[in-house]
Amino acid sequence: EAGVTQSPTHLIKTRGQQATLRCSPISGHTSVYWYQQALGLGLQFLLWYDEGEERNRGNFPPRFSGRQFPNYSSELNVNALELEDSALYLCASSSLGRSSGANVLTFGAGSRLTVL
Amino acid sequence: GQQLNQSPQSMFIQEGEDVSMNCTSSSIFNTWLWYKQEPGEGPVLLIALYKAGELTSNGRLTAQFGITRKDSFLNISASIPSDVGIYFCARYGGGNTPLVFGKGTRLSVIA
Numbered sequence: 001e002a003g004v005t006q007s008p009t010h011l012i013k014t015r016g017q018q019a020t021l022r023c024s025p026i027s028g029h030t031s032v033y034w035y036q037q038a039l040g041l042g043l044q045f046l047l048w049y050d051e052g053e054e055r056n057r058g059n060f061p062p063r064f065s066g067r068q069f070p071n072y073s074s075e076l077n078v079n080a081l082e083l084e085d086s087a088l089y090l091c092a093s094s095s096l097g098r099s100s101g102a103n104v105l106t107f108g109a110g111s112r113l114t115v116l
Numbered sequence: 117g118q119q120l121n122q123s124p125q126s127m128f129i130q131e132g133e134d135v136s137m138n139c140t141s142s143s144i145f146n147t148w149l150w151y152k153q154e155p156g157e158g159p160v161l162l163i164a165l166y167k168a169g170e171l172t173s174n175g176r177l178t179a180q181f182g183i184t185r186k187d188s189f190l191n192i193s194a195s196i197p198s199d200v201g202i203y204f205c206a207r208y209g210g211g212n213t214p215l216v217f218g219k220g221t222r223l224s225v226i227a
């Protein structure tokens with residue numbers, strides 16, 4: 001079974017540009033999560049999509065946005081890039097959406113974004 | 117609150133030694149998870165805990181869900197070089213709340 005796949009692996013942009021990161025969840029998983037991992041800050045929750053809808057959003061500015069497609073894959077867009085957006089962006093999927101219970105996430109290897 | 121206090125921040129140990137790390141929160145949660153991240157990879161689930169007081173083992177790893185539901189511990193026995201990585205605790209509050217992670221414990225094993 002294929003795991004969570006993310007693309008691109010690495011992305012270099014300059015300040016003010018836009019970045020688009022992509023994620024394909026494990027087959028059968030309907031929920032996709034995005035986390036930002038900047039140096040020394042652990043994993044910061046960005047966005048949660050389930051069945052095509054945004055379920056929750058972390059404490060990030062509106063220039064961080066995303067969407068989930070009918071096939072449950074997802075896209076994260078970061079507009080007006082700033083230097084501090086440089087980080088590893090991790091996507092995870094799970095088979096539990098709004099239902100209660102443990103939300104065990106399976107992560108992809110991440111997309112490393114560097115903003116110059 | 118939202119943040120988890122994970123300690124220690126980093127550890128340097130000799131191969132064969134036992135390791136202990138913990139995670140605390142000011143609020144009660146119903147699920148604690150422990151993940152490990154190796155260089156160039158995403159975090160991988162090690163152990164999931166669902167009940168206060170629960171003690172769960174996975175090979176040389178043992179994790180406990182604190183009886184107060186505000187903390188969790190992870191122990192690694194007889195460490196080996198492949199134990200190197202960053203260990204994250206995470207807690208889940210239920211409903212539409214996301215999984216919240218600690219800042220991680222970076223483990224280095226000296227052969």
